[in-house]
Amino acid sequence: MLLRLKLFYLFLFLKLYIYGIEPPSNNAVATSLGGANVTYNNAYSIVNNPAGLAFAQNAISINGSNYYGISDYSTLNLSFCKAVKTTQIGFSFQSSPLASQNKHQLHLALSKKISKNISAGVGLNYHNFTNEDSYYKPSHSLSISTGLYYQINSKINIGFAAKNFVRNTLIELPQEKIASEFRIGGDYLVSDGLKIYSDFIQREDSPLDFAAGIELKQDKFFFRGGFSKESTIALGMGYKTAQYLIYFGATYHNQLGISPSLGLDYAF
Secondary structure, eight states: OHHHHHHHHHHHHHHHHHTTOOOOOSSHHHHHTTTOOTTOOSTTHHHHOGGGGGGSOOEEEEEEEEOTTOTTBEEEEEEEEEEETTEEEEEEEEEEEETTEEEEEEEEEEEEESSSSEEEEEEEEEEEEEESSTTSOOEEEEEEEEEEEEEOSSSEEEEEEEEOTTOOEEETTTTEEOOOEEEEEEEEEEETTEEEEEEEEEETTSOOEEEEEEEEEETTEEEEEEEETTTEEEEEEEEEOSSEEEEEEEEEETTTEEEEEEEEEEEO
16 A cells, blocks of 8 residues: 555656646635736745735735645645835745655745835745655755846736746755746736736746736625646635735646645734
């Protein structure tokens, strides 16, 4: 039984690698927008685009996701961001177990407005990998991320984010490097309460990807939908009060299945 389970997860990793498929986003909002996140400013900008933190609310956020309906394949994210004088500071922790292995990540990000409409940010990321199988040695690595965010006018925002552009090694044997990723995208306010998001994503050793989503706000409710080029569609919704925001999102991949995500934010 154990051998069959290991072979199953090996097959899963090979399938993800062959098709260049990335797991859904690290929070339910971005998930429901098809993965378009480079200009969506919230506590998860710590990872997605540190420059966006400068325009985000002070918040504590928690998000849980399951990937493709596999009980052992999930992620938990905890994020915190707060303005300290003229700089927005963010901390984030992510745990991603998969059967006998586990990956933990810690993120620290700083963001500052260069002018009224432009911000820049930088992030330092710590990655830790452990596995119950003695073949895999525990390992850790550091990586750097950076980003820019620009409010062109009251309707259009654009952003750029780069992750691990120096390609740090995560595992020595067998060697595995943390893949680099570059994003450029924007959002457009079509009308009051209706906004469109889109990202172009270039991941290392993968073809150019495209993600897009739409968000409709009605009173305290949010309705979202999106897609990505890699055969993924997404839907989600949210409810917001003065201090709390609860949101749900899910993606469907035509070969791997459904990945649900649920989050809660507390603004202060």
